[in-house]
Amino acid sequence: MGSIEDAWIVSTNGGCTPGGVNVGQVTLVAIKHLKENLAQLHPPAVSLVEDTLREAWPCR
Numbered sequence: 001m002g003s004i005e006d007a008w009i010v011s012t013n014g015g016c017t018p019g020g021v022n023v024g025q026v027t028l029v030a031i032k033h034l035k036e037n038l039a040q041l042h043p044p045a046v047s048l049v050e051d052t053l054r055e056a057w058p059c060r
Contacts, residue, residue, distance in 0.1 A: 004030045007049035014053035016060070029056045 005023045008014065017026070026049075033052040034041065041048065 003045050004049055007046040008053070010046060011050050011053065014050040015055070015057040017053055017057050021057075026053070029053075 004027045008017075008023065008026050030049055030052045033055065034048065040051075043051075
């Protein structure tokens with residue numbers, strides 16, 4: 001879980017995560033997204049988490 005948490009903390013382009021979302025929720029969303037997109041696991045972890053967060057919580 002540390003890598004996902006670290007990526008979320010340092011992310012500068014990770015969507016608009018709503019207030020109150022915690023690292024456990026981000027981790028569950030990221031794991032689900034990564035399992036559903038196994039062919040796309042080549043970029044660095046930060047990029048993968050940012051993609052996940054933008055998809056789950058896009059800025060409007």
